[in-house]
Amino acid sequence: MKFVLTGALAGLAFGFAALPAQAQTVLRFNNFLPPQHGQVVDVFEPWARNVEEATEGRVKVEFLPSTVAAPPRMFDAVESGAVDVAWGVPAYTPGRFTLTKALDLPFLGDNAEALSVAYWTVHQEMFEAAKEFDGVKVLAVYTTGPGTIYTTGEPPHALDGFAGKKYRAGGKTPQEIAEALGGAGVTGPSSEAYEMLARKVADGAFWTHEAYESYKLGDVVQGQFSVPGGLYNAAVYIIMNQQKWDSLSQEDQDAIWSVSGESLARLGGRAWDKADASAIERMEADGVKRFTAEGALLDEIRQRLLPIEEAWIAEAEAKGIDGRAALDRIRALSGAK
Missing domain, CATH: 3.40.190.170 (Bacterial extracellular solute-binding protein, family 7)
Structure with missing residues (x-):
């Protein structure tokens, strides 16, 4: 009996050891751009890999096979929780945003990477206080090329x-x-x-x-x-559902943030320069x-x-x-x- 009990316990321990340390969180990313687009290939997909690596596999980004909403509804889709993450263009939603229109103005520069970092900096220093993105977690704002x-x-x-x-x-x-x-x-x-x-x-x-x-x-x-x-130029954003963000552990929030913010804005702008x-x-x-x-x-x-x-x-x-x-x-x- 002692042998059987020990064997059973050993089998149970082996079963627990085979399980991952923590269940994986999946972030559903909505995108309406064509699959060959430089933002998909050189920004969204690398960022997804960076998230998985930074969180040691605890968080994975999954791209939806088709968009769940028209381009002007990206903010609403994320805010409502229909999707977890999305890329969008503020200019497609007239009346919702005012400050993002600064990046739609003429003569701001030909280098998207430099302008994207500039935009992210001013967003944090000045625009964020106006709370135009209340209801979602902003992972990055950046710009297109000229x-x-x-x-x-x-x-x-x-x-x-x-x-x-x-x-x-x-x-x-x-x-x-x-x-x-x-x-x-x-x-x-x-x-x-x-x-x-x-x-x-x-x-x-x-x-x-x-x-x-x-x-x-x-x-x-x-x-x-x-x-x-x-x-x-056109301002763009990558945003996450606020409740989804809040549900993540502090460790995973910190890990995702380490590959977002300015680094993600820079990645987005650099990809636009390459594609241009x-x-x-x-x-x-x-x-x-x-x-x-x-x-x-x-x-x-x-x-x-x-x-x-x-x-x-x-x-x-x-x-x-x-x-x-x-x-x-x-x-x-x-x-x-």
């Missing part, structure tokens, strides 16, 4: 080239820029832009360089118009007619777009934020001219 205008025909070489033209714009600020240049903005998320161009619903589209490859624009785009420092460089090379090879404004034309564009910046500064001040100081800080940190 925004340009793709055209289905020749790119404009003068302001009168914008007259009467319609441009797909993913948010309010690009729409305002289109109007200030003499054209009109047509609302539409990135997932619909290709069809808008192919069906001639729009004569062009506000988009970053990388979109040329990510969204396979070669057969619908003939030209690209840009300005030094970008016509706009690749897309520009492809455009050059495909013979896309690329035009960059300079001289008197650039000066006129700056004057036309200045009221958009002044309007945002007033909006920020209404929220108790010194908008001019915030933009000065962002430009100083990003190296924008």
Whole structure:
């Protein structure tokens, strides 16, 4: 009997030893970008691996096979707990965010990594106090590369080239820029832009360089118009459901945070720079007619777009934020001219 009991205890002990020290937590990550997109390949997937490694396997990130909500509903999907983590674009949700629109303004810089770190810094120093992200845990905010205008025909070489033209714009600020240049903005998320161009619903589209490859624009785009420092950049976020975050142990929160925040913002911006460089090379090879404004034309564009910046500064001040100081800080940190 003694032998049998000892054997049973040994078997029970072996069974416990075979179990993991702690049950694994799975974070469901929602993404609406195409699988080949640089943000998926060079940001989301590496971050997921970093999380699993930092938590020693206790937390794993699982990518959902398809998006559970339209791009404008990413914040709601995370806040409600429909998903645990998501990447999103604040500009797709007009009226919810004010301070994120700072990064939609013109002439903030051509380097997404530098601008992303600048944005994350100013978010922590100034914007966070306004509580625009209340209800979720912000894992990172960062930016896209500089925004340009793709055209289905020749790119404009003068302001009168914008007259009467319609441009797909993913948010309010690009729409305002289109109007200030003499054209009109047509609302539409990135997932619909290709069809808008192919069906001639729009004569062009506000988009970053990388979109040329990510969204396979070669057969619908003939030209690209840009300005030094970008016509706009777009703020983006990676957020987590607050209850899910709170349910994690302090050890796992610390581990996830060690690979998030500034390091994740830097990773996101760097990936955009890499994708932009690749897309520009492809455009050059495909013979896309690329035009960059300079001289008197650039000066006129700056004057036309200045009221958009002044309007945002007033909006920020209404929220108790010194908008001019915030933009000065962002430009100083990003190296924008």
